[in-house]
Amino acid sequence: MIRFWKGNREAGREEKTYSYIKLPFSKEGWYSFLLALLALLITAVIVIRAIRGNGTSGVTEAVLGVWCIFASLISVWFGSLGFRKKDKNNALALAGSLISLVLLAVWVLMIGKGNAWKG
Numbered sequence: 001m002i003r004f005w006k007g008n009r010e011a012g013r014e015e016k017t018y019s020y021i022k023l024p025f026s027k028e029g030w031y032s033f034l035l036a037l038l039a040l041l042i043t044a045v046i047v048i049r050a051i052r053g054n055g056t057s058g059v060t061e062a063v064l065g066v067w068c069i070f071a072s073l074i075s076v077w078f079g080s081l082g083f084r085k086k087d088k089n090n091a092l093a094l095a096g097s098l099i100s101l102v103l104l105a106v107w108v109l110m111i112g113k114g115n116a117w118k119g
Contacts, residue, residue, distance in 0.1 A: 023089040028082035032096030035075035039068045039103055069107050075100035 042064050050057045075096050082093025 023087065025092050026082040026085040026088035026090055028078045028085070029088070029090055029093035029096065032075045032078035032082055032100070033092040034096075035071050035078065036096040036099035036103070039071040039075065040099060042071075043068050043103060043106065065107065065110075068103065072100040072103045072107070076104075 046057070046061045046064055046068070049061060079093040079097030079100070082088070082090050082096075
């Protein structure tokens, strides 16, 4: 890291130090993280309702499941936008994207397993 001390500044360049702790979170990272948490919460509710109903679920759970898949895809998209911000902390974008990708994998496995039982 190059620091320009008083008397050693070149052409008006200021001292720049980078710290990921002090950088604010990107707006897109917040969107990604919040959407991922909401999709995770709704997925947990759907799974609990399906377990209480002995493996059966209604149209409400199906619509919420499609919404969770859609929200996870949007969360990954917002996460990718958050990664492009160089002067922002992208930890929330990373966390939101990872949670959403895991949720997408879980939904693909649940849908695949449900279709395997029918046939």
